[in-house]
Amino acid sequence: MIEQLGLGDRLEWREPVTATLHDGRPYQLDSPASLLRFSPLPLVDRLRMGAALAALKAMPNPRLLVGETAAAWTRRWMGERAYEVVWEPLLRGKFGDAAPEIAMPWFWARVHDRTQSLGYVRGGFQQLYDRMADEVRAAGGETRFGTSVTSVRTDGAGLLVETDQGSERFDRVISTFAPRLTARLVPELPDEWRARHEWGRAYGAHCVVLALDRPLTSTYWLNVNDPGFPFMALVEHTNYMPAADYGGRHLVYLGNYRPMDDTLMTAPLDAILDEFLPHLERLNIAFDRSWLTDAWVFAAPFSQPIVSVDYRDHIPPFHTPVAGLWVASMFQVYPHDRGQNYSIALADRLVDRVTGRTLAR
Numbered sequence: 001m002i003e004q005l006g007l008g009d010r011l012e013w014r015e016p017v018t019a020t021l022h023d024g025r026p027y028q029l030d031s032p033a034s035l036l037r038f039s040p041l042p043l044v045d046r047l048r049m050g051a052a053l054a055a056l057k058a059m060p061n062p063r064l065l066v067g068e069t070a071a072a073w074t075r076r077w078m079g080e081r082a083y084e085v086v087w088e089p090l091l092r093g094k095f096g097d098a099a100p101e102i103a104m105p106w107f108w109a110r111v112h113d114r115t116q117s118l119g120y121v122r123g124g125f126q127q128l129y130d131r132m133a134d135e136v137r138a139a140g141g142e143t144r145f146g147t148s149v150t151s152v153r154t155d156g157a158g159l160l161v162e163t164d165q166g167s168e169r170f171d172r173v174i175s176t177f178a179p180r181l182t183a184r185l186v187p188e189l190p191d192e193w194r195a196r197h198e199w200g201r202a203y204g205a206h207c208v209v210l211a212l213d214r215p216l217t218s219t220y221w222l223n224v225n226d227p228g229f230p231f232m233a234l235v236e237h238t239n240y241m242p243a244a245d246y247g248g249r250h251l252v253y254l255g256n257y258r259p260m261d262d263t264l265m266t267a268p269l270d271a272i273l274d275e276f277l278p279h280l281e282r283l284n285i286a287f288d289r290s291w292l293t294d295a296w297v298f299a300a301p302f303s304q305p306i307v308s309v310d311y312r313d314h315i316p317p318f319h320t321p322v323a324g325l326w327v328a329s330m331f332q333v334y335p336h337d338r339g340q341n342y343s344i345a346l347a348d349r350l351v352d353r354v355t356g357r358t359l360a361r
């Protein structure tokens with residue numbers, strides 16, 4: 001799709017370094033070779049973990065893993081120590097108290113789908129979305145930003161969409177919101193649908209972006225497995241793409257997943273910086289607040305569904321019981337983790353269904 005939209009020459013594939021912070025030291029941990037060198041684990045555990053990861057890579061689908069938790073599976077096949085040092089901190093960072101409930105098929109997808117190679121549209125993904133909006137307009141469609149949908153209900157033969165800018169009638173509506181939000185906006189969704197799909201929990205994503213006048217670390221993605229840090233991942237984007245692309249600024253993301261009512265989700269930027277910045281000295285002793293030239297904070301609700309073992313039974317089908325109303329969101333890409341590539345593949349399947357294209361093939 002990036003190529004179709006004329007951005008293929010800006011798509012770059014690189015292999016940036018992913019590391020794990022353990023006992024105050026970053027260890028590269030993103031390949032079989034780096035796993036063999038990962039000294040916090042005894043050699044026998046490294047070999048065991050490598051064999052289990054290879055088995056997951058080779059497994060074509062997660063059928064045999066249904067009903068299992070990632071915590072129990074990794075403990076059994078990779079060993080208690082591998083779980084404690086590598087997987088438990090990662091699962092806790094992403095899912096908090098729900099870490100022991102996370103489904104093994106989701107873990108399989110994380111291992112199976114991924115390689116070290118990471119693609120990026122040089123200059124930023126905004127370009128992709130701008131081009132998509134251009135295509136929509138060229139095809140006679142419209143994009144309306146800054147418009148809040150307040151309700152959707154059946155109205156004669158169609159659906160009436162009410163927004164804070166007025167209401168409009170459509171033949172079909174596709175909601176790309178989290179199922180809970182769709183349920184809130186569509187009072188007609190029957191109790192049966194609600195009981196099954198207005199279900200489960202999701203965390204919000206919180207991301208502080210720092211612009212520094214010099215590099216902070218030498219890794220791209222650092223999983224913060226040590227306790228006591230107020231963020232779970234430190235991503236130095238300019239160890240992946242050149243700082244020159246950003247006017248010489250070195251960009252660092254400090255990421256967290258938190259319950260949506262967590263105080264961090266609404267905390268002011270100054271207070272967050274006061275709490276977060278002193279921890280950067282633990283990663284680079286020379287760090288000084290004067291390196292900071294700018295900072296931003298973003299908090300997005302419903303970003304990380306809690307993919308527990310029974311999650312799969314609650315995924316909504318594309319079509320809802322309300323005539324003409326379809327749903328397609330990040331909550332339906334399970335067992336895959338949320339990602340733009342999965343949403344594009346999901347949209348392709350949805351369009352086939354909505355337009356009946358599958359039947360014609």
Ligand SMILES: Cc1cc2nc3c(=O)[nH]c(=O)nc-3n(C[C@H](O)[C@H](O)[C@H](O)COP(=O)(O)OP(=O)(O)OC[C@H]3O[C@@H](n4cnc5c(N)ncnc54)[C@H](O)[C@@H]3O)c2cc1C
Nearest residue numbers: 147148149150176177205255300303329330338339340341
């Ligand atoms: C920390 C983090 C890192 C990630 N890294 C990557 C990565 O490297 N690569 C990758 O491919 N993906 C990545 N992802 C995933 C990717 O960002 C998401 O999959 C994608 O943004 C999901 O798109 P979406 O449209 O489903 O939801 P969102 O991007 O959340 O969009 C939902 C939109 O709906 C709007 N909205 C809500 N209520 C209403 C309403 N009532 N009326 C109108 N609008 C409303 C919201 O304002 C929002 O703009 C990452 C996600 C996170 C959290």
